[in-house]
Amino acid sequence: MTELDELIERVARGERHAVARALRIVDDHPEVGRTLAYRLHDHRRGAEVIGLTGNPGAGKSTVADCLITLLRKAGKKVAVLAVDPSSPFSGGAILGDRIRMSQHSSDDGVFIRSLATRGALGGLSSATFDSVRVLDAAGFDVVLVETVGVGQDEVDIARLAETTIVVLVPGMGDDVQAIKAGLLEIADVFLINKADREGVPALEKSLRQMQSLAPEHGSWEPPIVRAVALRGEGLEELLKVVTLHQEHARSPSGRDRAVSRANDMFDRLLDAALVERGRGRLAKPLVLARQRLRAAGADPYAEVLALLEAPELS
Ligand SMILES: Nc1nc2c(ncn2[C@@H]2O[C@H](COP(=O)(O)OP(=O)(O)OP(=O)(O)O)[C@@H](O)[C@H]2O)c(=O)[nH]1
Ligand SMILES: [Mg+2]
Secondary structure: OOHHHHHHHHHHOOOHHHHHHHHHHHHHOHHHHHHHHHHOHHHOOOOEEEEEEEOOOOOHHHHHHHHHHHHHHOOOOEEEEEEOOOOOOHHHHHHHHHHHHHHHOOOOOEEEEEEOOEOEOEOEOHHHHHHHHHHHHOOOOEEEEEEEOOOHHHHHHHHHOOEEEEEEOOOOOOHHHHOOHHHHHHOOEEEEOOOOOOOHHHHHHHHHHHHHHOOOOOOOOOOEEEOEHHHOEOHHHHHHHHHHHHHHHHOHHHHHHHHHHHHHHHHHHHHHHHHHHOOOOOHHHHHHHHHHHOOOOOOHHHHHHHHHOOOOOO
16 A cells, blocks of 8 residues: 555545645645545545635634534534635734634544645635545535635635635725625625624625626525624524525536536646646547536546546547
């Protein structure tokens, strides 16, 4: 058994040290991490991936903390990936997150990890995607991904998460400006946090106005939930709504998103793999792979792997 095989076995058994080591590899040595991610194919378990995005200080970590508590009560194992902004604040944010969530640090069913790497073009790094795969294989039922909603991050979080929660805060002045148009496209749920502050009705009103002007969001209208995460208020409601969204996302009418996520992952993996190996005669196997991806549950990692091993390739 190679060292990597052994690590994979131990990750799949949910051994904490192995999970930590695998995540470190993914973050520090992305190429090895990618190999690891491919080889976790047989250990996929279908964790719920929930994205938390919003401006710095909106309360994402506080919300994550509350969600951990609720999900643990429901008997679920929870992992949190905090993706640090590439801003000078990141050091402080990591420390803050660690301290806030430290009450869970002795709980074996909770795993919290900050990721340092950023994508080459901004946005989430492929290490973030691969890390989710590691945590899924390790048996975490829910993976929360916290990211500051800047630029490409917003788009990427919707590509990674089954459910994206956009955290907003009232009283930020010009609400319509604070709610960037892009957020409407990615939000499955709006959370108005710090609802103990003034300006909640105004924010909710502008949100609803923007929603009514926005093009159809398919069969799911993103609900608006209010919370005071600092006091743990409104989080049960948030979780209820997230569960509803998960059900929707896994139903036939919500399946499009999952398929486009799989396709997107496929493109990312394929691009990376082709850069490494050079382009070959990919047309036919590529078409077949895309057909398979149209079925729910197809694994983009496995498809790219199959493609690279296709006999048509010289
Ligand atoms: N008044 C009030 N303050 C809150 C609430 N939730 C969080 N806060 C405070 O807001 C500050 C930022 O909270 P965080 O959870 O660190 O926010 P964040 O979005 O994770 O911040 P970054 O990771 O730095 O982007 C902290 O001081 C929290 O105590 C709330 O519901 N009401
Ligand atoms: Mg935070």
